[in-house]
Amino acid sequence: MRRFSLASLLKEAVDGHQGWGRQWRAPDPKPAYDVVIVGGGGHGLATAYYLATVHGITNVAVLEKGWIGGGNTGRNTTIIRSNYLYDESAHLYEHALKLWEGLSQELNYNVMFSQRGVLMLAHNAHDVQSFKRHVYANRLNGIDNEWLSAEECKAFCPPLDISPDVRYPVVGGALQRRAGTARHDAVAWGYARGADARGVDIIQNCEVTGVRRDASGAATGVETTRGFIRAGRIGVVAAGNTSRVMAMADVRMPLESYPLQALVSEPVKPVFPCVVMSNAVHAYISQSDKGELVIGAGTDQYTSYSQQGGLHITTHTLDAICEIFPQFTRMRMLRSWGGIVDVTPDRSPIIGRTPVDNLFVNCGWGTGGFKATPGSGHVFAHTLATGQPHPINAPFTLDRFRTGRLIDEAAAAAVAH
Amino acid sequence: MLLIDCPFCGKRPEVEFHCGGEAHIARPADPAQVDDAIWAEHLFVRKNPRGLHAERWRHLHGCGQWFNALRDTYTDRFVETYKAGEQPKHPLTETRA
Ligand SMILES: Cc1cc2nc3c(=O)[nH]c(=O)nc-3n(C[C@H](O)[C@H](O)[C@H](O)COP(=O)(O)OP(=O)(O)OC[C@H]3O[C@@H](n4cnc5c(N)ncnc54)[C@H](O)[C@@H]3O)c2cc1C
Numbered sequence: 043m044r045r046f047s048l049a050s051l052l053k054e055a056v057d058g059h060q061g062w063g064r065q066w067r068a069p070d071p072k073p074a075y076d077v078v079i080v081g082g083g084g085h086g087l088a089t090a091y092y093l094a095t096v097h098g099i100t101n102v103a104v105l106e107k108g109w110i111g112g113g114n115t116g117r118n119t120t121i122i123r124s125n126y127l128y129d130e131s132a133h134l135y136e137h138a139l140k141l142w143e144g145l146s147q148e149l150n151y152n153v154m155f156s157q158r159g160v161l162m163l164a165h166n167a168h169d170v171q172s173f174k175r176h177v178y179a180n181r182l183n184g185i186d187n188e189w190l191s192a193e194e195c196k197a198f199c200p201p202l203d204i205s206p207d208v209r210y211p212v213v214g215g216a217l218q219r220r221a222g223t224a225r226h227d228a229v230a231w232g233y234a235r236g237a238d239a240r241g242v243d244i245i246q247n248c249e250v251t252g253v254r255r256d257a258s259g260a261a262t263g264v265e266t267t268r269g270f271i272r273a274g275r276i277g278v279v280a281a282g283n284t285s286r287v288m289a290m291a292d293v294r295m296p297l298e299s300y301p302l303q304a305l306v307s308e309p310v311k312p313v314f315p316c317v318v319m320s321n322a323v324h325a326y327i328s329q330s331d332k333g334e335l336v337i338g339a340g341t342d343q344y345t346s347y348s349q350q351g352g353l354h355i356t357t358h359t360l361d362a363i364c365e366i367f368p369q370f371t372r373m374r375m376l377r378s379w380g381g382i383v384d385v386t387p388d389r390s391p392i393i394g395r396t397p398v399d400n401l402f403v404n405c406g407w408g409t410g411g412f413k414a415t416p417g418s419g420h421v422f423a424h425t426l427a428t429g430q431p432h433p434i435n436a437p438f439t440l441d442r443f444r445t446g447r448l449i450d451e452a453a454a455a456a457v458a459h
Numbered sequence: 460m461l462l463i464d465c466p467f468c469g470k471r472p473e474v475e476f477h478c479g480g481e482a483h484i485a486r487p488a489d490p491a492q493v494d495d496a497i498w499a500e501h502l503f504v505r506k507n508p509r510g511l512h513a514e515r516w517r518h519l520h521g522c523g524q525w526f527n528a529l530r531d532t533y534t535d536r537f538v539e540t541y542k543a544g545e546q547p548k549h550p551l552t553e554t555r556a
């Protein structure tokens with residue numbers, strides 16, 4: 043791997059930037075690997091990276107049916123925060139946030155992680171109670187989160203309309219200052235480059251179509267559009283398509299796949315300093331470094347694999363955005379798109395073993411897994427390398443839906459991201 | 460936005476409806492006799508297919524009735540709608556690869 047540095051930049055500037063080259067290889071699949079990862083999103087690529095760097099396991103392939111980062115990783119609104127209510131979730135997302143804080147240096151790749159602060163708006167008495175409960179719970183876990191009055195919210199985010207006569211009055215907010223955003227594509231590319239440099243094969247345009255099992259029922263490899271590939275262990279990290287991949291091994295999942303949409307405006311000069319979320323009105327907004335307003339909506343109500351959603355969902359979101367930030371009423375939207383998010387009944391992910399030997403799964407991140415990418419890859423690599431969960435993902439079993447030990451962030455927060 | 464054919468009222472826009480998820484999930488007949496795994500299956504596990512999906516809808520801002528629908532989750536097209544308690548005319552076996 044050629045390291046990026048000031049010296050390499052200067053050299054390329056002199057040479058007319060002709061020498062950068064490809065950042066990862068495009069190898070043909072080998073007949074067998076120690077570990078095969080199904081799904082080349084951020085989570086799958088991060089898993090491969092940490093298998094190589096932390097556990098020294100480099101005979102690894104990442105199989106991606108399209109192009110890496112072309113799933114939800116490349117479609118999300120990149121909000122990163124760790125102020126979740128329950129201890130299990132707080133530890134998981136805080137583990138990720140700590141890794142984000144050093145990620146560009148670790149990968150020698152600028153993931154443009156920006157700790158600009160995420161402000162969650164409270165609009166009613168229930169929000170106030172719920173957010174304050176979060177603030178106190180987070181502090182007990184050593185996670186920063188603070189309560190702001192409406193005036194303090196306005197000072198932190200000047201475009202906000204806090205007048206009391208608006209349709210969604212702002213009565214306060216919870217602010218995590220260490221939270222923020224990152225460049226989604228760069229996360230996939232940075233992990234891919236780092237994993238490839240250590241020997242991991244990243245194989246694009248290779249769809250997994252079956253899981254082969256031996257007489258004892260254990261998984262032995264995957265059928266793909268590029269032939270059979272033997273695997274010591276298989277890690278399924280296929281987000282919205284997880285139910286389909288697991289069905290290939292006869293494992294039924296507690297998952298439903300919903301469309302989730304986002305949209306961006308035309309680019310403008312810097313007008314928006316932070317990330318603002320409003321769960322009550324289903325809207326969240328930030329400004330990318332290119333200048334576009336990045337706006338996310340809630341899920342559609344039906345399951346779908348179409349990667350589209352209804353226009354009324356985005357319209358509803360824009361209604362709310364215009365009400366809270368009147369200065370944006372004349373902005374024009376450039377693009378909108380959808381991703382397919384895999385949602386669990388308790389809105390917490392599933393990371394660990396499955397009833398099929400050698401088959402592991404990392405899924406159920408639903409509407410909010412981008413923020414977890416480094417942490418998720420780190421603990422899943424541990425699980426794949428050792429066959430046992432890392433203490434941080436130990437509670438996030440598939441079996442919790444049988445035992446009843448749910449991690450019910452849905453009921454706790456009704457929070458999308 | 461989807462156009463949904465309520466068996467009672469005819470075609471109406473999706474915003475009049477509430478989706479109730481997978482249809483034909485029967486509650487265990489003798490709850491005391493089934494173990495946790497079967498309860499988990501009943502409460503939480505879903506088919507979530509890419510292809511034909513039997514699902515429940517309610518015409519919330521209309522007649523208020525629950526009914527069932529067969530929809531292709533790859534194209535979002537409705538194949539048929541039918542009344543609660545009935546089975547679809549179309550075979551449900553079709554799932555896209
Ligand atoms: C519109 C939108 C906004 C979002 N906003 C946020 C946000 O602000 N903050 C946040 O934290 N999260 C957000 N999320 C959620 C976040 O994007 C996901 O949780 C996260 O990116 C999941 O990463 P992943 O690597 O698991 O999945 P993906 O990036 O989807 O990767 C899975 C990969 O598996 C591949 N695959 C599937 N089936 C097969 C197969 N059979 N064979 C081979 N490959 C296969 C797919 O092609 C895909 O590339 C948002 C999601 C969407 C859609």
Ligand SMILES: [Zn+2]
Pocket residue numbers: 465466467468469518521522523524
């Ligand atoms: Zn009706």
